[in-house]
Amino acid sequence: MRILDIRERTYPISSPIRNAYIDFSRMTLSLVAVITDVVRDGRPVVGYGFNSNGRYGQGPMMRERFIPRVLEADPGDLADDHRDNLDPAKIWAAMMRNEKPGGHGERSVAVGTIDMAVWDAVAKIEDRPLFDLLAERYGSGTPDHKVFVYAAGGYYYPGQDVSALTDEMQSYLDRGYSVVKQKIGGAGLDQRGFDTDRERIEATLAILGPRQQLAVDANGRFDHETALKYADLLSQYDLFWYEEPVDPLDFQLQAEVAAAYEGPLATGENLFSVQDARNLIWYGGLRPDRDWLQFDCALSYGLVEYLRILEMLDDHGWSRTRCIPHGGHQMSLNIAAGLGLGGNESYPDLFQPFGGFPDGVEVRDGYLIMPDLPGIGFESKSDLYAVMRELAA
Known part of the structure; x- marks a missing residue:
């Protein structure tokens, strides 16, 4: 079991609205797809994730640092030791390799977006709702x-x-x-x-x-x-x-x-x-x-x-x-x-x-x-x- 590819694209969620601090006229977010080698109904299982509004898309950071670390890792190092599935904690550790502590700014958004897609894939591989798996x-x-x-x-x-x-x-x-x-x-x-x-x-x-x-x-x-x-x-x-x-x-x-x-x-x-x-x-x-x-x-x-x-x-x-x-x-x-x-x-x-x-x-x-x-x-x-x-x- 392995991750074949991770793709990111930045999308606009622009709107004329504003709160007390910012306006959303140029707001963006990142959408991520984690493509696995697990096949269901003739299609690969794909996990999706995106970041919440209020923080901009993090495509460059993902493409330059976090996505390559996952794709370059040995697939065995990302596998769940107890289930025939991926291990989100191991994938998270691979993304954060060579990152200094502190500085919890935009990189937390980049990692969080990919992490969402990983959990989506993990639950789909088990063919169950994520909330059921988490419970x-x-x-x-x-x-x-x-x-x-x-x-x-x-x-x-x-x-x-x-x-x-x-x-x-x-x-x-x-x-x-x-x-x-x-x-x-x-x-x-x-x-x-x-x-x-x-x-x-x-x-x-x-x-x-x-x-x-x-x-x-x-x-x-x-x-x-x-x-x-x-x-x-x-x-x-x-x-x-x-x-x-x-x-x-x-x-x-x-x-x-x-x-x-x-x-x-x-x-x-x-x-x-x-x-x-x-x-x-x-x-x-x-x-x-x-x-x-x-x-x-x-x-x-x-x-x-x-x-x-x-x-x-x-x-x-x-x-x-x-x-x-x-x-x-x-x-x-x-x-x-x-x-x-x-x-x-x-x-x-x-x-x-x-x-x-x-x-x-x-x-x-x-x-x-x-x-x-x-x-x-x-x-x-x-x-x-x-x-x-x-x-x-």
């Missing part, structure tokens, strides 16, 4: 077939008014989501921007029904004064969470916000290693009884590293149910179901065809039922698989 190997033995998902949107874009925002949020509620998320901080950090965000928040809250909640996301934009000013405002509302108020690596300021804000906080999507995640737990002031962790395997060296993060959380008394990964993709959905996480993000309309779930999967009362599909299940999302199939052809 057996690393979870309770029984996956969660019913998974909580929330709808992420509420970006700023040209010409948007409050009515357009509430129409968007209502469309998510109409599709079965019970929690919706919108951006804050993008209208400016002056008083005008603050007043605009207050109006946007209160407009969305006004359309929510029983057992429906709003989450807000500052994308790490706020300084000390602004983060605390918003904390005071948001304390008036029953929010699902106040997300990433400050720079993701400013653990001291994060702790100050946690001390001032009694409601749930969420952060972690821009921390890309087990070391960074541990520092957040040690120094970020987060509270295991209410706060949420959003580490995203596709941005943080992949599932191999995410398993280390979960082990670290176990050691520090955090429940896996406090983890709701960023990214809105099917990989994290499988991880949530297989490893007993608290749920998953969803982009019902944005970053297509990469965001969203397989065709026909519906959200009801904030939950979806996991489809029984081999691997991650990309083949059952027709618009996405059309792009993937072209890369692997």
